[in-house]
Amino acid sequence: xxxxxFQSLPGFRDFTPRDCAVRNYLFSVWRxxxxxxxxxxxxxxxxxxxxxxxxxxxxxxxxxxxxFEDQGGRDITLRPELTAxxxxxxxxxxxxxxxxxxxxxxxxxxxxxxxxxxxxxxFIQFNADILGExxxxxxxELIAMAIDTMLSLGFREGDFVIRASDRESWxxxxxxxxxxxxxxxxxxIDRLEKLKPEAVDAQLEPFGVTRKQVxxxxxDPENASPAFREIQNNLEARGLGKYLELDLTIVRGLAxxxxxxxxxxxxxxxxxxxxxxGRYDGLLSTxxxxxxxxxxxxxxMGDMVIRNFIEETPNALLEMEAWMARNPACDVxxxxxxxxxxxxxxxxxxxxxxxxxxxxxxxxxxxxxxxxKKAQQSGARFALVIGAxxxxxxxxxxxxxxxxxxxxxxxxxxxIQDHLNSPDGxxxx
Amino acid sequence: xxxxxFQSLPGFRDFTPRDCAVRNYLFSVWRxxxxxxxxxxxxxxxxxxxxxxxxxxxxxxxxxxxxFEDQGGRDITLRPELTAxxxxxxxxxxxxxxxxxxxxxxxxxxxxxxxxxxxxxxFIQFNADILGExxxxxxxELIAMAIDTMLSLGFREGDFVIRASDRESWxxxxxxxxxxxxxxxxxxIDRLEKLKPEAVDAQLEPFGVTRKQVxxxxxDPENASPAFREIQNNLEARGLGKYLELDLTIVRGLAxxxxxxxxxxxxxxxxxxxxxxGRYDGLLSTxxxxxxxxxxxxxxMGDMVIRNFIEETPNALLEMEAWMARNPACDVxxxxxxxxxxxxxxxxxxxxxxxxxxxxxxxxxxxxxxxxKKAQQSGARFALVIGAxxxxxxxxxxxxxxxxxxxxxxxxxxxIQDHLNSPDGxxxx
Numbered sequence: 073x074x075x076x077x078f079q080s081l082p083g084f085r086d087f088t089p090r091d092c093a094v095r096n097y098l099f100s101v102w103r104x105x106x107x108x109x110x111x112x113x114x115x116x117x118x119x120x121x122x123x124x125x126x127x128x129x130x131x132x133x134x135x136x137x138x139x140f141e142d143q144g145g146r147d148i149t150l151r152p153e154l155t156a157x158x159x160x161x162x163x164x165x166x167x168x169x170x171x172x173x174x175x176x177x178x179x180x181x182x183x184x185x186x187x188x189x190x191x192x193x194x195f196i197q198f199n200a201d202i203l204g205e206x207x208x209x210x211x212x213e214l215i216a217m218a219i220d221t222m223l224s225l226g227f228r229e230g231d232f233v234i235r236a237s238d239r240e241s242w243x244x245x246x247x248x249x250x251x252x253x254x255x256x257x258x259x260x261i262d263r264l265e266k267l268k269p270e271a272v273d274a275q276l277e278p279f280g281v282t283r284k285q286v287x288x289x290x291x292d293p294e295n296a297s298p299a300f301r302e303i304q305n306n307l308e309a310r311g312l313g314k315y316l317e318l319d320l321t322i323v324r325g326l327a328x329x330x331x332x333x334x335x336x337x338x339x340x341x342x343x344x345x346x347x348x349x350g351r352y353d354g355l356l357s358t359x360x361x362x363x364x365x366x367x368x369x370x371x372x373m374g375d376m377v378i379r380n381f382i383e384e385t386p387n388a389l390l391e392m393e394a395w396m397a398r399n400p401a402c403d404v405x406x407x408x409x410x411x412x413x414x415x416x417x418x419x420x421x422x423x424x425x426x427x428x429x430x431x432x433x434x435x436x437x438x439x440x441x442x443x444x445k446k447a448q449q450s451g452a453r454f455a456l457v458i459g460a461x462x463x464x465x466x467x468x469x470x471x472x473x474x475x476x477x478x479x480x481x482x483x484x485x486x487x488i489q490d491h492l493n494s495p496d497g498x499x500x501x
Numbered sequence: 502x503x504x505x506x507f508q509s510l511p512g513f514r515d516f517t518p519r520d521c522a523v524r525n526y527l528f529s530v531w532r533x534x535x536x537x538x539x540x541x542x543x544x545x546x547x548x549x550x551x552x553x554x555x556x557x558x559x560x561x562x563x564x565x566x567x568x569f570e571d572q573g574g575r576d577i578t579l580r581p582e583l584t585a586x587x588x589x590x591x592x593x594x595x596x597x598x599x600x601x602x603x604x605x606x607x608x609x610x611x612x613x614x615x616x617x618x619x620x621x622x623x624f625i626q627f628n629a630d631i632l633g634e635x636x637x638x639x640x641x642e643l644i645a646m647a648i649d650t651m652l653s654l655g656f657r658e659g660d661f662v663i664r665a666s667d668r669e670s671w672x673x674x675x676x677x678x679x680x681x682x683x684x685x686x687x688x689x690i691d692r693l694e695k696l697k698p699e700a701v702d703a704q705l706e707p708f709g710v711t712r713k714q715v716x717x718x719x720x721d722p723e724n725a726s727p728a729f730r731e732i733q734n735n736l737e738a739r740g741l742g743k744y745l746e747l748d749l750t751i752v753r754g755l756a757x758x759x760x761x762x763x764x765x766x767x768x769x770x771x772x773x774x775x776x777x778x779g780r781y782d783g784l785l786s787t788x789x790x791x792x793x794x795x796x797x798x799x800x801x802m803g804d805m806v807i808r809n810f811i812e813e814t815p816n817a818l819l820e821m822e823a824w825m826a827r828n829p830a831c832d833v834x835x836x837x838x839x840x841x842x843x844x845x846x847x848x849x850x851x852x853x854x855x856x857x858x859x860x861x862x863x864x865x866x867x868x869x870x871x872x873x874k875k876a877q878q879s880g881a882r883f884a885l886v887i888g889a890x891x892x893x894x895x896x897x898x899x900x901x902x903x904x905x906x907x908x909x910x911x912x913x914x915x916x917i918q919d920h921l922n923s924p925d926g927x928x929x930x
Contacts, residue, residue, distance in 0.1 A: 078593035078789070081577060084546035086590045088597075089604070092542045108854040110831040110861030110879065113521045117513035117623055118547065118609055119567070119579070138548070140569030143613045148510060150548070150579075161515045164507035168517075170878045172864065175518070180547055184572045194546055202864075209864040220854065309844035310851035360507070402539040415738035422739035425537040425649065432539030435601065435631075435638040449599045450539065 083185075083193025089401070095196065097395050098375055099178055101224045102198040106176040109217045111200055114175050116157030118182075122147040124156045127359060136183040138193075150182035154199040155370060159356045162203055163364040171204030171366070174213075190377040201370035203356070208299040211332040211351060211369050212306035218336055218347060218371050219307075219315045225382060226391025232346070235319035236334035238297035239350075242323060245289055251279050255327060261286070262323045290320040299332050324348060328355045332369070338381050346381050347373035403492055405447035405470075406433040409440050409459030417458045420465075420484060427485040429492070454491060456484075467491070512614075512622025518830070524625065526824050527804055528607055530653045531627040535605040538646045540629055543604050545586030551576040553585045556788060565612040567622075579611035583628040584799060588785045591632055592793040600633030600795070603642075619806040630799035632785070637728040640761040640780060640798050641735035647765055647776060647800050648736075648744045654811060655820025661775070664748035665763035667726035668779075671752060674718055680708050684756060690715070691752045719749040728761050753777060757784045761798070767810050775810050776802035832921055834876035834899075835862040838869050838888030846887045849894075849913060856914040858921070883920060885913075896920070 080086050087095055106113070122139050138150035151157060154177050162173065177199045184193060200217060202210040215234055222232050242261060246254040260267075260275045264286075267275070272283050289295055296304075296318050307313045324333040333350030349371025357365040382388040404424060408417045417433065424431045432450050434443050440457075447455040447470060456478075457466040463480040467487070478487055509515050516524055535542070551568050567579035580586060583606050591602065606628045613622060629646060631639040644663055651661050671690060675683040689696075689704045693715075696704070701712050718724055725733075725747050736742045753762040762779030778800025786794040811817040833853060837846045846862065853860045861879050863872050869886075876884040876899060885907075886895040892909040896916070907916055 078589055080546050080589075081548060081550055081571075081575065082573075084548060086546065086586075086593070087544035088590065088594055089541035089543055092544050095544065096542065104857075107831075107859050108857065110859060112518035112830045113525065114518055115516035115521050115524065117509050117515065119510060119513060119611070119623065121510055138571060142510075142567065144511075146510065157515075160507055160509075161517065164515070165517055170875065174861070182548070194548065205864050207865045213864055216851070305844075306847060309847035311848065312851070401541045402536075415734075418735060418738035419740065422645070422741070428533075428537065430536050430539060432603070435634050435642055436636045446599065 081193070083187035085192060085194065093396055093399070094379060094392065095375065096399075097392050098196075098198075098378065100395070102176075102178055102221065102373075105217060105221045105224050106200055108220070109174070109200075109213070111174040111176040111217075114158075114161065114177055115179060116151065116154060116161060116177065118151055118180065119148050120151055120157055120160070122149040124160060124359070125149055125152060127156075136185050138182045138184055152183045153181055154179065154197055154372070155201070155352070155355070156359065158199070158201055158203075158370075159359040159364075159368075162366065163356065163360040166364050166366065172210065173201070173203040173366075175203070176200040190380055192376055196375040198373045198375075199370065200372075201368060203368045204366045205369075206353065206367035208302035208332060209306055210367075211299065211334075212303045214349065214369050214371055215303060215316070215334055216307060216310055216312055218334070218349070218373075219312050221347075221373065222315075222336060225378070226388035227381075227385060228387055229314060231339060231385055231387070232315070233337050233339055234316045234334050235322050235337055236300060236303065236316060236332060237318065237320050237322040238300045238332045239323060239329055240297040240299060240331060241295050241320055244297075245295070249279070249281050249285070251281070258323050259325070261321060262325050264321050293318055295320060297332075303332060324350050328352045328358070330354055334371075336373075340384070344377065344381075346377050347371060400430075400451035400453070402430040402432040402450050402452045404429055404431045404454045404456055404488060405443075405450050405452040406431060407440060407443040407447060407455050407457045408434065408437075409443075409457050410462070411437050413458050413460070413462045416462050420456070420458060424485060424488060427489070429485070429488055454488065456488070510622070512616035514621060514623065522825055522828070523808060523821065524804065525828075526821050527625075527627075527654075527807065529824070531605075531607055531650065531802075534646060534650045534653050535629055537649070538603070538629075538642070540603040540605040540646075543587075543590065543606055544608060545580065545583060545590060545606065547580055547609065548577050549580055549586055549589070551578040553589060553788070554578055554581060556585075565614050567611045567613055581612050582610055583608065583626055583801070584630070584781070584784070585788065587628070587630055587632075587799075588788040588793075588797075591795065592785065592789040595793050595795070601639065602630075602632040602795075604632070605629040619809055621805055625804040627802045627804075628799065629801075630797060632797045633795045634798075635782065635796035637731035637761060638735055639796075640728065640763075641732045643778065643798050643800055644732060644745070644763055645736060645739055645741055647763070647778070647802075648741050650776075650802065651744075651765060654807070655817035656810075656814060657816055658743060660768060660814055660816070661744070662766050662768055663745045663763050664751050664766055665729060665732065665745060665761060666747065666749045666751040667729045667761045668752060668758055669726040669728060669760060670724050670749055673726075674724075678708070678710050678714070680710070687752050688754070690750060691754050693750055722747055724749060726761075732761060753779050757781045757787070759783055763800075765802075769813065773806065773810075775806050776800060829859075829880035829882070831859040831861040831879050831881045833858055833860045833883045833885055833917060834872075834879050834881040835860060836869060836872040836876060836884050836886045837863065837866075838872075838886050839891070840866050842887050842889070842891045845891050849885070849887060853914060853917060856918070858914070858917055883917065885917070 142148050180194050181197050182194055243254055251257050257279055307316050322333055322335055329350040330353045331351030335345040335348040338344040338346055351369040353367040406417055406421055408414055421431050455468040465478040466475050467478055468475040571577050609623050610626050611623055680686050686708055736745050751762055751764055758779045759782045760780030764774040764777040767773040767775055780798040782796040835846055835850055837843055850860050884897040894907040895904050896907055897904040
């Protein structure tokens with residue numbers, strides 16, 4: 073009984089401090105990379121009118137919605153993704169913003185699906201989009217940011233690769249093979265690696281092409297589109313060309329993609345995509361009945377798969393742990409060795425905190441040994457001991473168990489800041 | 502038609518970049534203060550089993566829930582507040598964490614109420630709690646953090662005050678006046694300022710006390726509880742005593758508060774509380790059927806009222822605008838004055854970004870004048886002009902319209918970092 077009531081709903085996660093720190097590390101890297109690329113952050117509501125999603129996807133997504141009626145009788149949905157809201161917001165405000173827009177968002181999304189490794193009912197998505205720029209240079213800018221996201225997370229060449237394609241290549245294929253309904257044909261390409269060979273043959277047959285023709289098309293690099301080549305050249309100029317691979321099997325499942333499409337692949341487990349995106353030039357127009365018609369390209373990365381990938385990749389794990397070590401719960405733990413000096417200690421604590429130093433202490437009376445134990449648990453680098461000899465104090469470096477006396481005439485804030493800024497520096501005299 | 506479909510649902514907000522920057526400013530101050538006080542961040546799911554809230558509040562809240570049935574037939578609710586989740590999570594994991602816990606959370610909450618100024622159906626709450634410490638020193642630590650939150654937001658003495666009380670004072674009043682059901686009596690005190698005098702008299706009558714007796718009790722500072730006095734002394738020792746006022750009319754609406762309670766008041770508009778909190782020692786036990794019985798004290802601040810208060814208070818507004826000026830969308834805008842040098846420009850852009858500098862540029866060919874216009878719009882401090890004379894470049898300071906030549910042998914990253922770190926420093930030769 074007690075156990076069940078302490079559980080979150082299936083597929084929903086509790087971020088206790090350690091998990092929340094991992095989440096904050098992802099947020100920090102995502103925001104930093106987006107900022108370096110000149111993207112501005114926005115945030116959409118978590119709940120939207122269901123219409124917005126029905127209009128956009130029409131496919132698989134709509135069976136996975138957290139959809140309900142609110143107290144006012146509205147048909148509303150917890151957002152399953154962020155692009156529909158982006159299109160709505162830009163549609164409403166587009167005249168206020170010079171084009172192109174480079175916008176990003178980080179926030180929770182909700183899908184009712186079977187919870188499993190790397191997949192939950194509530195997950196966090198990092199979404200970056202460039203609106204109002206139709207050339208392949210926008211796709212290149214976005215893919216460069218995706219690559220830099222991976223590098224900033226500590227992944228290296230050989231850990232991941234961007235597999236990119238262009239729906240234009242397949243539209244050309246459809247044209248040369250008289251396939252009149254590419255929208256029906258593309259999903260077969262999307263599922264090529266998931267289907268059995270016989271199933272592929274059976275599905276291709278009505279279109280009058282064979283698996284052999286499709287394979288030959290995929291394996292010939294000459295079928296790269298002009299946009300793909302432009303992206304490739306652009307990334308070469310940035311020194312990022314080595315992370316890009318042409319892969320014509322990448323077409324992305326959703327119907328609204330119109331041009332270049334790409335996925336970031338974990339090269340250690342070849343079938344796992346950790347992020348993906350592409351060009352969706354028609355979507356904004358569809359969602360706005362033509363009143364906001366901007367070309368667009370975007371990419372999204374979820375927090376669950378990337379976290380697993382980080383934890384399986386030594387370089388990336390090291391990078392994350394280093395970030396955590398630089399961001400402990402507190403810097404200084406104040407040990408009150410003489411309870412009659414508690415008010416003086418409170419004054420010092422207030423002074424340090426006002427100077428921006430993170431300080432914790434025992435709120436009720438405890439013996440000194442227990443206070444030191446709590447100092448260790450807190451992750452603090454220093455223990456500042458305030459006792460009978462106050463205003464003289466002792467500063468202990470918890471990792472090395474060395475200590476120094478803080479003389480009454482020392483500026484305590486300055487002394488501690490010096491230590492924080494040079495962790496291995498000499499002790500103050 | 503187009504208009505309506507571009508709107509968010511009533512009571513839900515779109516955070517376009519300017520609004521999102523305001524939100525991020527609040528997040529930044531909240532996180533910074535919580536960190537200085539040694540609080541660790543956690544995050545609960547946005548959706549919880551409805552039971553959790555029915556069990557906790559039983560009152561007003563339950564008519565305002567975004568409550569629905571999921572595809573698996575579960576009765577689920579978008580969280581209306583954060584404390585119930587906190588109690589659930591700590592109940593599940595309490596053995597993993599040394600006590601006391603100092604935890605905070607920042608995230609969206611949902612209530613179906615009439616949207617109005619300072620009140621939406623989706624709002625963001627900053628919640629900080631201390632669990633496992635029953636003494637008034639924990640209440641003092643929490644109130645000190647609340648005060649420092651206000652000071653860090655740029656509010657000053659005279660802009661706000663903490664009005665605090667203690668339910669123990671009223672339990673003492675009930676005892677001396679033979680009021681056997683304090684839980685029925687306290688809500689009258691909570692509504693004293695909202696009710697008409699005749700209504701107060703009528704409501705007090707069944708309890709055998711008069712408005713005069715109640716007023717006399719409220720106006721006598723001798724009725725401050727021992728816990729209130731301890732909080733007062735503790736805050737004095739921190740130099741924060743001047744922000745605290747005894748106000749026995751503060752009892753807080755919710756039934757689960759057990760001890761010290763407080764609200765932060767805007768002193769310019771006397772009736773507006775911008776945050777509040779208090780001690781709720783019994784709640785964790787109630788929610789866990791007694792298996793996790795920790796004393797607790799917590800406080801919450803919503804983003805909507807505090808934003809209004811900031812925008813109405815010159816000091817606080819200035820502080821926010823200074824933060825925004827320090828956090829522009831980008832630092833450097835690269836102007837490509839000669840399209841044949843685009844690849845070289847991409848190389849420089851990649852180099853600057855890798856060094857942590859935020860860079861934007863025109864993705865498609867534009868004349869130089871238009872690129873400078875975009876540089877201005879971007880908020881960048883510098884325009885780096887790359888043209889025919891590359892590898893010589895020009896660096897323009899956009900605010901002063903002064904410029905300097907970057908010679909081919911200059912380290913471009915270092916040169917720009919020097920400028921970023923000393924905005925008014927001399928130009929490089």
